[in-house]
Amino acid sequence: MQLKPLKGQHHVSAITADAKRNYEFYTKVLGLRLVKKTVNQDDTSVYHLFYADERGNPGTDLTFFEIPRAGQTRYGTNSISTTSLRVPKDASLLYWKQRFEEHGVEHDEISQVTGRATLSFRDFEGQRLMLVSDEHNVGVAGGQPWEKSPVELEHAIVGLGPVTLTVANLESTAKILTFVLGFKENRRYKNEEQEEIVVFDTGEGGTGAEVHIEVRPDLPVERPDRGSVHHVAFRVENEEELKRWVEYLKEFRIPNSGFVERYYFRSIYFREPNGILFELATDGPGFEGDESFEHLGENLALPPYFENQRAEIEAKLKPLHTKE
Template identity: 85%
Template sequence: MLKPIKGQHHVSAITADAKRNYDFYTKTLGLRLVKKTVNQDDTSVYHLFYADERGNPGTDLTFFEIPRAGQTRYGTNSISTTSLRVPNDEALQYWKKRFEENGVEHEDILTHSGRATLAFKDFEGQRLMLVSDEHNEGVAGGTPWDKSPVPVEHAIIGLGPVMLTVAKLDNTAKILTHVLGFREKRTYKNGDHELVVFETGEGGTGAEIHVEERPDLPVERPGRGSVHHVAFRVESQEELNKWVDYLKELRIPNSGFVERYYFKSLYFREPNGILYELATDGPGFEGDEPFEHLGEGLALPPYFESQRESIEAKLKPLDTKE
């Protein structure tokens, strides 16, 4: 029998500029770069992992660098907002001031689905939102890195709700509920549009997907500033193997088991074209680097180590020891 999915594992997005991306997510947002590695499906580009102090599952926001990526044309059938958890409402006041001081595009502090939020964008138009955990019950957040430029009491503690914009709500809802085991929890309004909240596991901000139906929009054309996929947490490789078998039984096209070294994965697309990943909680990021030096060097899984020289030759140097 399958165990419930535990919540968000990571979100992977696209950047065209690894250096500016690194500066924004570490120096402005105060996240820790826990792994500087390569896209395992295209080793000519970086894959950067930002998270809490050690990259605990549920705290990772990752980026593939695609230098020639065009600007995203926002639309439907997309992962349209990635939210990041902060400890309380007071933290949002800190962040609003920080964004103003750093010239970060942002909106006012608003309430969405009963929680205080602060929407903003990075330098490439990546759609992000801070969400307060002040009244949260459910999946626990991570542990901020104490060497971050952001005070621990205001720091980002993990991924919050992931928002999907789709052309046909029913198609996405059936996959979330009938296949992945999410529960439909509530609805709320964002302007003129209604969003449906689905939750899994212990629930709360770290285990919710918010879905907006927008058949009036064109399909999103992804590029820099878009999200590539969202990953959900399963606790072990044994559990992941059960999911491989289950999707096969349902005749849902999927990748089968994929070795990512830092975790194990399974990929498939839901009917609106959004890419989902199931990823194990471990082994984690400390198998090839000590905790104190996570993200400082180019880390390669063992099966790529023999290609290190040729891989490094294709990458533009990125100093992450600052």
């Protein structure tokens, strides 16, 4: 079956124990726009928050499930160990380093990683994040920052960069990326600890379409909680193409969710051999089907198939005020 190449990262979904502090950090410190305040469709008792560029363009979404009783993650292997965020240029990292110092954000020094300027940092729950400069990027275009962001627009975050997976076994994950998902090995480099990282890319390539794999069989398996990543999603052009992927995964006999309706996009979920959850998600319909562009994220949005449960759902949620 002939399929179009995946277009790069679609979104990354992580776990927080505190939706209010999470909202304040990702909007007021990082300057992302909350484009959708909704619920986890598999557990409607908890929030699902989507932060992105001005309208939630695919490839710019960093999302969080709120699990209020989540403990602290025990970091380890078989995990999505770093989520990177793209900024326009090298000089942007100087701006961000100063901003992190002003806001008390834990961060490392600016460094070069595989030819790109980067700045690693952690949020208040230990979520492992990295800013990566797009100054020399050739590949998937970034998004458009929201003009009402508190961050200077010339330095604002424009989307998701490379996602780093830490695995115990390279070969099994590499086979899924290459033989099944159509990624290609692009290059290898050493990190600061002199461990080899293998880079795979897809589609147009560049910062918005890379997966970096760190091999660490010496580590225990990560026990995820707050501060961890739940899954990474890759971009599929449309619903028709996604349905072709459903059939394609069936041919490989890869256990998967089958076609899943998420209203804002359509999806398939499956785990690669090291246990990391992958999602394939369509570029549309997007986030403006139930809210106007001007008012994205201000109110609790529910897909139509949950509207008849609104009163029950709202009663279980702690109020989260996101209308400025």
